[in-house]
Amino acid sequence: MAGSLPSFGGEALPPRVAVAFSGGRDSTALLHAVWRLAGAQGVEVHALHVHHGLSPNADAWESRCRAQCRRWSRRGAPIHFQASRLGLAPPPGASIEAIAREARYAALADMAHAVGCRLVLLAHHAQDQAETFLLQALRGAGAAGLAAMPAQIERGGILWCRPWLALPREAVEAYVQRYRLGHVEDESNASPVFARNRLRLEVWPALSVAFPQAAKVLGRAARHAQDAAACLDALARADLQTVARPGGGLDIGALRALGEPRLRNVLRLWLHEGSGHPATAALLERLSAQLSEDRPGTWQVVTGWQLRCRRGELQLRLQGAALGRGAVPDSVAAPLRLRIDGAGWFPAPAWSGGLQVDVVACGGVPLSTLGWVELRPRLGGEQFQRAAGTPPRALKKQFQLAGVPAWARDGPLVYDARGQLLYVPGLGLDARAVGDCEGGAAPEAVDGGLRVGLTWRPEPAS
Ligand SMILES: Nc1ncnc2c1ncn2[C@@H]1O[C@H](COP(=O)(O)OP(=O)(O)OP(=O)(O)O)[C@@H](O)[C@H]1O
Numbered sequence: 001m002a003g004s005l006p007s008f009g010g011e012a013l014p015p016r017v018a019v020a021f022s023g024g025r026d027s028t029a030l031l032h033a034v035w036r037l038a039g040a041q042g043v044e045v046h047a048l049h050v051h052h053g054l055s056p057n058a059d060a061w062e063s064r065c066r067a068q069c070r071r072w073s074r075r076g077a078p079i080h081f082q083a084s085r086l087g088l089a090p091p092p093g094a095s096i097e098a099i100a101r102e103a104r105y106a107a108l109a110d111m112a113h114a115v116g117c118r119l120v121l122l123a124h125h126a127q128d129q130a131e132t133f134l135l136q137a138l139r140g141a142g143a144a145g146l147a148a149m150p151a152q153i154e155r156g157g158i159l160w161c162r163p164w165l166a167l168p169r170e171a172v173e174a175y176v177q178r179y180r181l182g183h184v185e186d187e188s189n190a191s192p193v194f195a196r197n198r199l200r201l202e203v204w205p206a207l208s209v210a211f212p213q214a215a216k217v218l219g220r221a222a223r224h225a226q227d228a229a230a231c232l233d234a235l236a237r238a239d240l241q242t243v244a245r246p247g248g249g250l251d252i253g254a255l256r257a258l259g260e261p262r263l264r265n266v267l268r269l270w271l272h273e274g275s276g277h278p279a280t281a282a283l284l285e286r287l288s289a290q291l292s293e294d295r296p297g298t299w300q301v302v303t304g305w306q307l308r309c310r311r312g313e314l315q316l317r318l319q320g321a322a323l324g325r326g327a328v329p330d331s332v333a334a335p336l337r338l339r340i341d342g343a344g345w346f347p348a349p350a351w352s353g354g355l356q357v358d359v360v361a362c363g364g365v366p367l368s369t370l371g372w373v374e375l376r377p378r379l380g381g382e383q384f385q386r387a388a389g390t391p392p393r394a395l396k397k398q399f400q401l402a403g404v405p406a407w408a409r410d411g412p413l414v415y416d417a418r419g420q421l422l423y424v425p426g427l428g429l430d431a432r433a434v435g436d437c438e439g440g441a442a443p444e445a446v447d448g449g450l451r452v453g454l455t456w457r458p459e460p461a462s
Helices: 025-041 058-075 096-114 126-138 169-178 195-210 214-243 252-257 260-275 281-291 321-326 395-402
Strands: 016-020 044-051 079-085 119-121 152-155 158-161 297-301 305-310 313-318 336-340 344-348 353-360 371-376 413-416 421-424 451-458
Touching: 016 025, 016 096, 025 044, 025 058, 025 169, 044 058, 044 096, 058 079, 079 096, 096 119, 096 158, 126 169, 126 195, 126 214, 195 214, 214 252, 214 260, 252 260, 252 281, 252 313, 260 281, 260 313, 281 297, 281 305, 336 344, 336 353, 421 451
Parallel strands: 016 044, 016 119, 044 079, 119 158
Antiparallel strands: 152 158, 297 305, 305 313, 336 371, 344 353, 353 451, 371 413, 413 421
């Protein structure tokens, strides 16, 4: 149980162990458990704390964690406390959780390397795992996402372990009570802005009453997904051997012969490994549909990579600097969300520009229908309607008709929360989103409120 740590693959603790110590309840309990065990085993313990710079209380948390380690050190084996300050300033619309998580793991890895620790323990428990599984399911994830968190994984020369991943949250709570451990409360854990908090505070209480085994069985489902993801990866690697051509491209005939699910599976691996970024489900769907037609074509993939279909071969190429300012910047790995809640300037630094939103008398979109919008790269195949009464046509065609030069065609496409294309730099608002402001408008456009126009502006070259 929580009073003793599970073994690590049957081995004793290594001579040096690090615990990722936020000062919260779970990592306080884990650090305490490791400290008690380490004293008996003569293991050197390091507590690694990351100060994200996001909360006004972060200084106090760091001081409290440091003081806690000092107190325990006086009573037994020493705990070496390390802290790293990040000072994150996420751009508007960016996922604070995702940015903080990525920066946190990088800081933990740096600290662990600096003190010579190859094992870092994280205090996630069974409910954390179940929540991760559900959140992934609610995002429409496949096997790799549903696999949630691994109990242990080697990354960057460090073994990241979650020894309590199968332990019920209640067991950790009981441990904390038994040893009367004080801990910090992160006020952001109560904010409904974060999906995990909404799930934890609003959904989980009802779910666990209706399904008392929820945490346990969802953890089991995550382990099934881990197996499935491993099998899919092995299959993709085997298939890649059969479809790869000597120059690194893929044989389209051989791809087609695999059938659609295996074709998407192998493309997912090839695109991820080739570009360093995961391919979206939408891109994979589009590609598998277009490859079945055997037409030459070029598609822009996120992060500045381009896919070309030539002479029966699919090639992945990095777009050159020759594309100029219009090229999709390398840092755009995923669609970027912006919350448009009024007129003004909404910067999108990852795209080296921003959206100007202005109130207009007629011809704009109702402000109330905007809310969250998504900035996405062109993937190819989009349809755009230039004016009411004209048919929607391929975006490429519309650019040609409007005389938009090639270098100006790679700005972000702006979509609304339902996935409707709203705005294209160089072309303006899609007529389907505008409706008719004199009456007879599209139903969603009639609200009697403010109407706004959108303009994409690249940042001035420095
Ligand atoms: N700021 C941080 N510094 C060091 N480790 C952290 C930090 N935030 C999270 N971790 C590690 O990641 C685990 C899971 O993170 P999560 O955000 O769920 O935890 P928490 O709410 O900060 O607190 P806890 O899990 O300790 O109750 C933590 O248990 C801890 O091991």
